[in-house]
Amino acid sequence: MRVTATAEFMLEPILEPNKDAGSSRDAIGLGQAKGDGLDTRHGTILTLEDISVSFDGFKALNNLNLYIGVGELRCIIGPNGAGKTTLMDVITGKTRPSHGKAWFGETLDLSSMSEVQIAQAGIGRKFQKPTVFEALTVFENLELAQKTDKSVWASLRARLSGEQKDGIAQVLETIRLTGSVNRPAGLLSHGQKQFLEIGMLLVQDPQLLLLDEPVAGMTDAETEFTAELFKSLAGKHSLMVVEHDMGFVGAIADHVTVLHQGSVLAEGSLEQVQENERVIEVYLGR
Ligand SMILES: Nc1ncnc2c1ncn2[C@@H]1O[C@H](COP(=O)(O)OP(=O)(O)O)[C@@H](O)[C@H]1O
Numbered sequence: 343m344r345v346t347a348t349a350e351f352m353l354e355p356i357l358e359p360n361k362d363a364g365s366s367r368d369a370i371g372l373g374q375a376k377g378d379g380l381d382t383r384h385g386t387i388l389t390l391e392d393i394s395v396s397f398d399g400f401k402a403l404n405n406l407n408l409y410i411g412v413g414e415l416r417c418i419i420g421p422n423g424a425g426k427t428t429l430m431d432v433i434t435g436k437t438r439p440s441h442g443k444a445w446f447g448e449t450l451d452l453s454s455m456s457e458v459q460i461a462q463a464g465i466g467r468k469f470q471k472p473t474v475f476e477a478l479t480v481f482e483n484l485e486l487a488q489k490t491d492k493s494v495w496a497s498l499r500a501r502l503s504g505e506q507k508d509g510i511a512q513v514l515e516t517i518r519l520t521g522s523v524n525r526p527a528g529l530l531s532h533g534q535k536q537f538l539e540i541g542m543l544l545v546q547d548p549q550l551l552l553l554d555e556p557v558a559g560m561t562d563a564e565t566e567f568t569a570e571l572f573k574s575l576a577g578k579h580s581l582m583v584v585e586h587d588m589g590f591v592g593a594i595a596d597h598v599t600v601l602h603q604g605s606v607l608a609e610g611s612l613e614q615v616q617e618n619e620r621v622i623e624v625y626l627g628r
């Protein structure tokens with residue numbers, strides 16, 4: 343059993359019943375507390391070992407091994423159906439592996455945590471389609487995302503509210519939406535909605551961010567800004583980015599993992615994996 347006293351202390355508040363459990367807000371990781379005190383003493387934020395996921399006998403993930411370092415910006419590429427989204431589903435607790443180990447930091451066993459607990463522990467996920475609240479303003483969306491577990495943090499909230507406002511102001515700058523703070527989110531461009539949703543993750547200060555095809559449907563300028571944004575977030579956060587746009591991958595990634603048929607086919611710099619014969623055959627060469 344690798345659960346330490348520290349992990350038990352961390353888990354204590356989030357084991358309380360959560361009235362919102364199962365709602366779509368939780369599905370996108372909103373309203374969760376940040377995971378302070380994650381044990382990453384060996385420099386690894388995520389450890390996946392021998393992970394398999396079966397759907398009616400079909401192996402969407404097949405003995406997958408993956409290690410993400412603290413502060414790393416990792417890109418995951420691979421053909422459609424390779425298991426990229428399933429991988430994110432396993433990390434966030436949406437799908438349970440039929441086999442294998444998944445650790446967040448050194449001590450948190452993701453396979454024993456609920457989706458809500460995983461989000462609270464500090465893993466934030468952005469889905470492909472933006473899921474902002476269109477009728478609410480940009481500020482209100484960020485404010486809502488920042489609200490933490492009321493039963494635990496209620497006493498801290500009044501005291502933190504100045505700090506929380508500063509946090510929102512800082513995130514607005516980061517995602518370049520300061521000028522649109524009072525606009526309804528529904529009036530933003532597709533790209534701006536994507537940035538707002540990234541902002542909604544950032545106000546929770548997650549240690550690990552999972553982003554599924556973040557630049558799909560973006561203009562060239564928005565894609566360029568996203569690259570800049572992700573590079574600036576790396577170091578402070580660890581990022582796992584699934585993306586097909588090789589120009590974008592080349593602009594951001596120092597380390598690329600190629601997934602194929604549910605397993606890691608190749609790993610290395612983009613240049614290294616681009617030269618790999620098998621990668622060319624199953625993905626890049628098509
Ligand atoms: N809930 C599910 N039930 C059955 N098969 C699924 C389910 N989710 C994914 N799959 C299958 O698992 C494989 C991997 O899917 P996915 O992780 O979405 O791939 P990717 O994101 O790399 O395109 C695909 O063949 C897909 O059809």
Ligand SMILES: [Mg+2]
Nearest residue numbers: 426427428554
């Ligand atoms: Mg996918």
